[in-house]
Amino acid sequence: MSSTDLFPGAPEHHVTPSVPEPTPEEAGALEDLYANFGRANLIPLWTEIADLMPMVPTPKAVPHVWAWNSLYPLAERAGELVPVGRGGERRAIALANPGLGGTPYATPTLWAAIQYLGGRETAPEHRHSQNAFRFVVEGEGVWTVVNGDPVAMRRGDFLLTPGWNFHGHHNDTDQPMAWIDGLDIPLVHYLDTGFFEYGTERVTDEATPDVSRSERLWAYPGLRPLSGLGRTVNSPIAAYRWEYTDAALRQQLLLEDEGQPATVSQGHAAVRFSNPTTGGDVMPTIRAQFHRLRAGTSTSPLREVGSSVWQVFEGRGEVVLDGVTTAVEKGDLFVVPSWCRWSLNAESEFDLFHFSDAPLVERLHFDRSFAEGDGR
């Protein structure tokens, strides 16, 4: 599909100015001018406008799929060869979008990595401006300690480490564990807004409770402690447990079966992880959601401003990105650049975790989407 489909009658690309061929004299004068521009640290708009201000978003980031079964063995191998500790800080291996010139960025704004922690290992405490979360596609046994609160990590859990909270991880078992880290590292790097500080070598609390203190205080439907009534920038819930996510999705589909409004579209249940003190996103720069498609369901093709990363949690299906269809299964990750046309087809019941830079795009009022009527 071309941009002319989006703006009928509009040119797809910037038009070339119809300027008469310069005389040699004129060409020389122009060459001098441009050289003077360069010396004065100036660049004209008129030669750059097509790249700078395209008719529709034309990201350098490309759609891409990473298979879990190639990703995980490499993380395992890193576990054998690379120690984890102060300086390197984390045994995390980032998805590097092939279009982004060798940077370890999944999209221009989002970092997505597999982090691997061997049995009995500890990733030392530190804090940084960057907002982070963990999502666990399989395994357990690690506690992430956030501001001194040990938070168990288990399959299906979504765990928060908002900016400037000290945090470390320790594996309380003899088995390795791997999970997905999501952060706004590229955005913070781009904006030059990042600070970083070291904490302790070992986690500050090595207890291994089933439930974190954060959850004991905050993780109830619609209840707020009187000791914490303000609006907080980040969600105070450290862990969004799979049992609730699963139940919410299951109930949406059951309600749909009963003819009640509940799903986002036919056969498509979805929840957003939210900050109970505001109803908004869990952190200012990252939105996180969970989707469940019934077997046989396809979503309508959609283009959206902003970029996102998906991970298949369970089931099998296909993702279609700008016309290219790829089969995906448990653990596979893929990125959807801005304005990329995407849709999903569920072969089995199909569960997907999803995070994006939508809060940023919406706060700046750049949000825009385009849903096609047909499946072209």
Place this chain on the structure above:
Amino acid sequence: MSSTDLFPGAPEHHVTPSVPEPTPEEAGALEDLYANFGRANLIPLWTEIADLMPMVPTPKAVPHVWAWNSLYPLAERAGELVPVGRGGERRAIALANPGLGGTPYATPTLWAAIQYLGGRETAPEHRHSQNAFRFVVEGEGVWTVVNGDPVAMRRGDFLLTPGWNFHGHHNDTDQPMAWIDGLDIPLVHYLDTGFFEYGTERVTDEATPDVSRSERLWAYPGLRPLSGLGRTVNSPIAAYRWEYTDAALRQQLLLEDEGQPATVSQGHAAVRFSNPTTGGDVMPTIRAQFHRLRAGTSTSPLREVGSSVWQVFEGRGEVVLDGVTTAVEKGDLFVVPSWCRWSLNAESEFDLFHFSDAPLVERLHFDRSFAEGDGR
């Protein structure tokens, strides 16, 4: 305590203007003037200011306690003598504050009533601008049907019927059931903002599910359905179940035992019922909270702008209202007028439900409180 304690050095009452005694001629002229004022529908400020604009709030509403064991039998007797149905609408019996001149108002802004529904009875559907909730101190067997969604009522549950939602109640058992209704009827009457409309004679859905559709869609910690992402004026959660309230309070006290910040003050756990789409109060005119005091705990005396109603849910203790101490136990209700000095003493573990007009007071920026350092 006098207002001079609040504003040291300030007069407690308006001063009397030191005006020379009028001559008979002057007195007559003044009398004529006031008569002319009356004829012209005018009233001077200077003769009324002490009543109109007192130095501190001087409510007509008085502190008062209603005993459940005298309240309940009267409701039961009403169940024998008074039918429930269209026109009368509800078998609800309101707390009438002795200071409010025979109006059925617990406080100037709040209505609190015991509602009684006999076995197999139905209270017909209607809707109104007034915001309402139910709180269940004992019993079960009634379903309140809110916008067609049947919501089971059970001990400890807090249930919402925000303004302009059709609702009725039906008792699916042979046993009567009673509960507390809280509404903003006095406020709506005062502001002349109320509309009322009849619905069906029978409830629109007579099913008796354990869990309402609202809860299935909304009652998860921090999860929002993608089909409902806007900010709503009222909480979409129809029922705040006792199991969560109880767990939240219990965990706060356990966290306190562990030396963690969690309670509102030593031995005093408390939660606020909140709207998950905003983090704010469940409805614009009513705040609802639940408190648990450890046995032996006393709260510090406090004066607050705005009025509230409390009901003892479980346990025994005392309430001290403007210096008068009253022993209270399960089911007893009491009102705290604006700026009344109140405190609680817990004999046993002491659970109390509490609602107030605080959202209104805060939205108008009239909120103000005064905590005394000592227990005078």
Place this chain on the structure above:
Amino acid sequence: MSSTDLFPGAPEHHVTPSVPEPTPEEAGALEDLYANFGRANLIPLWTEIADLMPMVPTPKAVPHVWAWNSLYPLAERAGELVPVGRGGERRAIALANPGLGGTPYATPTLWAAIQYLGGRETAPEHRHSQNAFRFVVEGEGVWTVVNGDPVAMRRGDFLLTPGWNFHGHHNDTDQPMAWIDGLDIPLVHYLDTGFFEYGTERVTDEATPDVSRSERLWAYPGLRPLSGLGRTVNSPIAAYRWEYTDAALRQQLLLEDEGQPATVSQGHAAVRFSNPTTGGDVMPTIRAQFHRLRAGTSTSPLREVGSSVWQVFEGRGEVVLDGVTTAVEKGDLFVVPSWCRWSLNAESEFDLFHFSDAPLVERLHFDRSFAEGDGR
């Protein structure tokens, strides 16, 4: 018009329950029950519902018009007979709505009074929770000193004294001056939220500048001082000057002449006084607006939830309140109770000042209006 016009097919009043005539025995039992209710400070809903929860708002306040040419001489006479000073505080004479039982209230929420200050007189400083403004229909020579900032009062000016700001007035000339005070006294009295404190006998700054310090800091289009960047509850602009109000209204009509969208309806220009730190109303409880109708313009009949007070500033016309037409001219005041059907007819160019409790109604989400298609 009846409520059935608003809800077609709905009963205009609550229906009378069809209960069989009680036997003498039943009647006696009921009488006993009601007596017991009374002794226990209880009142049943079913006997009160029609008054408590009417089908549409049925205010006690009535539409009423006060003529300036009868109001002003009475104020003048009060100037001769009644001193102004500490205790009485202000020589203010309130509009007493004939429906409100002898209270000095224009509407249930709003106070409107004419205040009269003789030559060289001072109204001493005080402060109170009540929010206040002044509007000047004629005259000049008085400075109102708000938190130590002297603010000149001149014809057409709208001047703010938000709650808890010390303020006094002093007349720097030998001529008397009168103006309109608007406050939320009735609301604050009803809610029991009011505090009052005396200040100095004389105003704290007797300077008589043309422009207040507040205006010098704040009264520019779209400019905020970097020394005051927060959101404030009340507007920091002490005086909204007539020259700007007049220019804004004139330009709206000129833009309308040019075919541009600008007026609120054909021939009807209007501005709202706003808080530049939020864009919202000047104070949390009071909205203030200014309207200008071209000669010959009539507004469409409208019903609105909430009450308001109008004063004719210039020109002649009619106000139609629940079907009663009254001719009004410069200085005349009238009140529009909640849900009263109102419209205006302009004989000449017709300027009106208008204030209401709309911010309160909107913050509680009770706002609702009904515009009729025809001019019945």
Place this chain on the structure above:
Amino acid sequence: MSSTDLFPGAPEHHVTPSVPEPTPEEAGALEDLYANFGRANLIPLWTEIADLMPMVPTPKAVPHVWAWNSLYPLAERAGELVPVGRGGERRAIALANPGLGGTPYATPTLWAAIQYLGGRETAPEHRHSQNAFRFVVEGEGVWTVVNGDPVAMRRGDFLLTPGWNFHGHHNDTDQPMAWIDGLDIPLVHYLDTGFFEYGTERVTDEATPDVSRSERLWAYPGLRPLSGLGRTVNSPIAAYRWEYTDAALRQQLLLEDEGQPATVSQGHAAVRFSNPTTGGDVMPTIRAQFHRLRAGTSTSPLREVGSSVWQVFEGRGEVVLDGVTTAVEKGDLFVVPSWCRWSLNAESEFDLFHFSDAPLVERLHFDRSFAEGDGR
């Protein structure tokens, strides 16, 4: 100053992990692993963390000053050599930060350019997602037409063209005119959020009024038209006129002379251009302010997260950027990268226009600043 001054006792740079020298076998295995990472589009964190997540912001953008007297002649020369019209769209020449690798970006988020329009020339209409403003350091005679509303451009004026508004410029005189364009082009390019659409070749309204329709409707202190009561993303005021900016700054300094709080610090007056419908910034991505320093005033050195661009409007002084002092005068521009230590010294009365990405930084809650107590 080093980062250790900011976090005493903290390392200034990431520490190097103390890992034993790998054996040749280990080194080979590691090399294989990294090669496999590359093939799988993966990059490890531990080798990149120092660059990705520095201890404090370490922008690529550098502090830089552009002199108006070298900038303007180049623009003039472009006026002789380069036509303005469809395709190139604008004769705008951008400040290219020497640290940003040849991109036409003043900072990572901000575009700043001099735009030059010859006598009788027209820059054709178009619209784009990018938010834009104009600031006029000298000259007049051009009207910028925003959504059909012709807006005169004169010295000292700050003019808005928020995203997706059609706009063109036409010079109604025989003299050329130049001004500064500020946009969020780099941000929109980075985020892939930009759309662009052509409009008409000539401006849609060639009238040349002194005052735009936008100003006639909106540019009054604290007054809002009833025909436009919503909150708008962008300010509806098309032009912030110099006469008001100048008066506001002058009054701040006069109030300071009178001992009143008004300036942001001693001798330093400043205003922020704001959106009257919210009190917030004029556009979601750009903050604009105007500063006036008394002769002889120096500001305290400050570091702030986020980047900005300044232009001297009048007077002479110095800017100190990360320890380098540069004399600047009328028209000179300079950029302050994130966390750069900056201060100003005023030789004469010193007026500066200033714009930044602060609204973005604040909306994401990355804002942070560091004011040094001394002048080190």
